[in-house]
Each structure stands twice: as C-alpha cells, then as structure tokens.
Amino acid sequence: MARAALSADAVVDVALRLVDEEGPAALTLAAVAARAGVATPSLYKHVRNLAELRSLMSARIAEELGDRIGEAVLGRSADDAIRALMMAWRAYVVENPNKYGSLDQSPDPQRAEAAKRVVDIIVASLRAYGLEDSDAIHATRCLRAAAHGFAVLEAAKGFQMAEDLDESYDLLVRMVTAGLRLPVHGG
Amino acid sequence: MARAALSADAVVDVALRLVDEEGPAALTLAAVAARAGVATPSLYKHVRNLAELRSLMSARIAEELGDRIGEAVLGRSADDAIRALMMAWRAYVVENPNKYGSLDQSPDPQRAEAAKRVVDIIVASLRAYGLEDSDAIHATRCLRAAAHGFAVLEAAKGFQMAEDLDESYDLLVRMVTAGLRLPVHGG
DNA sequence: AGATCCGGCTAATGCCATTAGCTTTTGGGC
DNA sequence: GCCCAAAAGCTAATGGCATTAGCCGGATCT
Numbered sequence: 288m289a290r291a292a293l294s295a296d297a298v299v300d301v302a303l304r305l306v307d308e309e310g311p312a313a314l315t316l317a318a319v320a321a322r323a324g325v326a327t328p329s330l331y332k333h334v335r336n337l338a339e340l341r342s343l344m345s346a347r348i349a350e351e352l353g354d355r356i357g358e359a360v361l362g363r364s365a366d367d368a369i370r371a372l373m374m375a376w377r378a379y380v381v382e383n384p385n386k387y388g389s390l391d392q393s394p395d396p397q398r399a400e401a402a403k404r405v406v407d408i409i410v411a412s413l414r415a416y417g418l419e420d421s422d423a424i425h426a427t428r429c430l431r432a433a434a435h436g437f438a439v440l441e442a443a444k445g446f447q448m449a450e451d452l453d454e455s456y457d458l459l460v461r462m463v464t465a466g467l468r469l470p471v472h473g474g
Numbered sequence: 475m476a477r478a479a480l481s482a483d484a485v486v487d488v489a490l491r492l493v494d495e496e497g498p499a500a501l502t503l504a505a506v507a508a509r510a511g512v513a514t515p516s517l518y519k520h521v522r523n524l525a526e527l528r529s530l531m532s533a534r535i536a537e538e539l540g541d542r543i544g545e546a547v548l549g550r551s552a553d554d555a556i557r558a559l560m561m562a563w564r565a566y567v568v569e570n571p572n573k574y575g576s577l578d579q580s581p582d583p584q585r586a587e588a589a590k591r592v593v594d595i596i597v598a599s600l601r602a603y604g605l606e607d608s609d610a611i612h613a614t615r616c617l618r619a620a621a622h623g624f625a626v627l628e629a630a631k632g633f634q635m636a637e638d639l640d641e642s643y644d645l646l647v648r649m650v651t652a653g654l655r656l657p658v659h660g661g
Numbered sequence: 662a663g664a665t666c667c668g669g670c671t672a673a674t675g676c677c678a679t680t681a682g683c684t685t686t687t688g689g690g691c
Numbered sequence: 692g693c694c695c696a697a698a699a700g701c702t703a704a705t706g707g708c709a710t711t712a713g714c715c716g717g718a719t720c721t
Binding site (some may be wrong): 393394421425433436439452454457459461463469471472474 | 613615617627653
C-alpha cells in the first residue's frame with residue numbers, strides 16, 4: 288500500500304461534484320485533477336482513462352437513482368408505488384440535472400449492475416399489477432421510457448412552454464399507472 | 475460571389491453523413507473538412523464553430539423528424555394518428571440511431587423553429603381528443619416524453635433484454651392513446 | 662480592365678488526453 | 692530501527708483538436 292489520499296472512488300466523487308456544479312461540458316481530466324489537487328497524469332493511477340471515468344460516474348448516478356426509487360417504493364404497492372417511484376425519479380433529476388444529463392446508457396459491465404437494480408425495482412413494483420416475465424419487461428420498458436424521456440427533456444430544458452411541469456408529470460404518471468392495466472398484447 | 479463549392483447547408487450535410495456512418499463521437503471539424511475535401515479552417519467560412527454546427531445539425535434532424543411525423547399523421551385522426559405518429563418517430567430513430575443520438579435539446583433560435591413544428595404536429599393531432607390550450611401542452615409533453623424516452627433508450631442500446639422491442643413499443647403506444655382520454659387534471 | 666469580395670489556404674496557438682519514465686512515500690518483514 | 696517493493700505522485704513529451712490571424716486567387720460587377 289501507499290498514500291491513500293486519492294482513490295478511484297474519490298476521483299469519481301470529485302468528477303461528479305464538478306459536473307454537478309459546472310455542467311457536463313466542464314468534465315475534463317485537467318479540471319478533475321485541479322479540484323483533486325493533483326497533476327493530471329496522476330489520475331491515471333486510479334482510472335484507466337476519461338471514458339472509464341465517465342462510465343464509473345454513470346454507474347454512481349444509476350446507483351443514486353436506484354437508492355432513491357428503492358426507498359420510494361418501500362411499503363407501497365400498485366399505483367401508489369409507481370407514483371412514488373416516478374416522483375422520486377423526477378425529484379432526483381430536478382435536484383441533479385447536470386448529473387442526470389451525463390448519465391449515459393451504453394452497456395458496459397460496470398453500469399450493468401446499477402442499471403439492473405433500477406430495472407429490478409421496477410419489475411418488483413409491477414408484480415402488484417399481475418405483470419410477470421415478458422409482460423413485466425415490456426411494461427418496465429414503457430415506464431423507463433416515460434420517466435427517462437421526461438427527465439431528459441426537463442434536464443435539457445426541452446420543455447419551453449410556461450405550463451406547470453408538475454401538472455404535466457402528474458398526467459404522465461396517471462398515463463403510466465392506467466396503462467399498466469392494459470393487456471400487454473393486443474388491444 | 476465566388477466559388478459556390480461549399481455552403482453551410484453542404485457542411486451540415488457532410489457532418490450528418492459522417493455522424494450517421496461513424497457515430498456521434500466521430501464528429502470533429504477535422505473529419506468533416508476531410509470529407510468535404512477542404513482544409514479544417516475553411517469550414518469557419520460557413521459555420522461559426524463546432525457548437526453552431528451541432529446546433530444546425532440538430533435543427534436538420536428535428537426537421538427530418540418533423541417531416542416524417544407530419545407525413546404520418548396526414549389523413550388520420552385520434553388513435554390512428556397518434557399511433558402513426560409514434561410509429562414514424564421510432565422508425566426514424568431505428569433508421570438513424572446515430573443522428574437521433576446527436577440531437578440535442580438545448581433551446582436556441584435555430585432549433586426553435588424545427589422543434590416547434592414537431593410540437594405543432596402533435597398538438598394538432600390531439601385536437602381529436604378534445605385537448606386544447608394548456609391541456610394540449612401537458613398531453614404533448616407526455617407524448618414527447620414517451621416517444622423520445624423510448625427513442626433515446628433504444629438508440630443507446632439501453633434495452634438489454636431479449637424481448638421484442640416492437641411489442642414493448644406497441645404497449646407504449648396504447649398507453650399513450652389510452653392516456654390521452656384521461657382527465658388532464660385530477661384523477 | 663479593375664476593384665471587391667468570397668472562399669479557400671498555411672501557420673500558429675493553446676487546450677486536452679494520453680504515455681513514458683523518474684521520484685517519493687509508505688507499510689511490512691527482518 | 693532498517694530495507695525493499697509497490698503504490699502513487701511528478702515532469703516532460705506527443706499528438707489531436709478547435710480556433711484565430713493573415714495571406715492569395717479567382718469570380719463577379721461595373
């Protein structure tokens with residue numbers, strides 16, 4: 288062992304704080320190193336390269352999101368759980384738009400675990416609707432699409448009209464909860 | 475005037491083809507210039523900088539998407555129109571995942587027009603449901619969130635399970651069309 | 662024909678990621 | 692208490708990229 292000043296986790300911490308405060312475009316190894324009080328190349332002792340740092344950051348963001356929605360569904364079921372889950376999802380995005388905006392969806396092992404947890408929480412919440420196996424997968428995809436789509440658009444300031452976003456989201460939540468009662472096939 | 479070899483539009487064309495073929499990460503002025511058969515700095519005669527090129531590209535992508543969904547809703551109404559619109563949206567994404575992935579949502583004048591057209595088409599399609607004014611805005615946001623969310627996740631290969639994506643999307647379309655009959659407020 | 666302007670070019674700057682290779686610190690075994 | 696191996700830091704160097712400055716040639720208009 289040696290000086291334990293820095294670590295991969297610590298680098299990710301610093302990077303996340305940087306993105307949170309200055310936006311995704313501010314993420315450079317130089318900026319992270321400066322914040323960590325270290326020369327740029329030193330970061331390579333903890334992280335393979337910028338791409339890996341991004342991936343680790345995404346994993347952490349997915350974990351945080353998973354924590355939030357996991358808490359939200361505790362002790363709730365059916366519409367109540369889905370509403371809480373979606374509300375928690377959006378609350379996370381509103382609190383951390385820059386972080387959410389730098390979440391990337393690319394499939395890599397690191398992220399797989401965190402993403403899987405989010406999916407598992409959703410799938411579990413869908414059991415109250417009688418959705419299992421393939422049906423639960425299809426329904427989960429719809430829920431993710433709705434929540435993520437709204438999140439991305441809101442984080443990117445893609446909704447320009449003056450109407451209250453809370454009301455829009457409330458409608459979306461009701462669309463989803465009602466939609467989970469539809470037959471997964473046919474109609 | 476002088477040699478009309480290149481133009482802002484032509485540069486955008488080249489850039490879009492580049493992104494389409496090699497992915498969003500391949501977008502550099504150097505690469506665009508190489509494809510255009512020109513030295514890198516020459517591009518600055520047509521485009522202010524990389525950020526503006528990105529913006530122009532986004533505008534074009536939004537236009538293309540607008541064309542597609544505009545065509546799709548022609549001669550249809552209500553569920554039929556919404557289904558056609560959402561199907562056209564996804565078809566565009568599946569055909570052009572890289573282009574769609576480089577669509578950015580940031581609000582700037584160039585993009586405003588193209589984005590507005592997409593929104594207008596949706597709003598118009600919602601009239602069949604009796605949705606007007608604020609209600610139409612809220613409903614439009616939900617539809618955009620659903621379609622865009624699915625599109626982003628699919629383009630980024632965010633859906634890992636083996637289940638057929640067509641079936642998932644069909645469920646999403648039915649969720650939306652059914653959801654458009656919900657009261658916009660309350661429930 | 663000549664002035665003008667547009668659109669191209671080369672050269673130069675500065676930031677960034679990444680690599681190589683050296684130095685320092687630290688903790689464990691003697 | 693001392694030595695050594697490895698971890699973690701550093702400086703220097705490389706190469707790609709965006710961007711700016713300033714020059715040049717040809718097309719257009721008068």
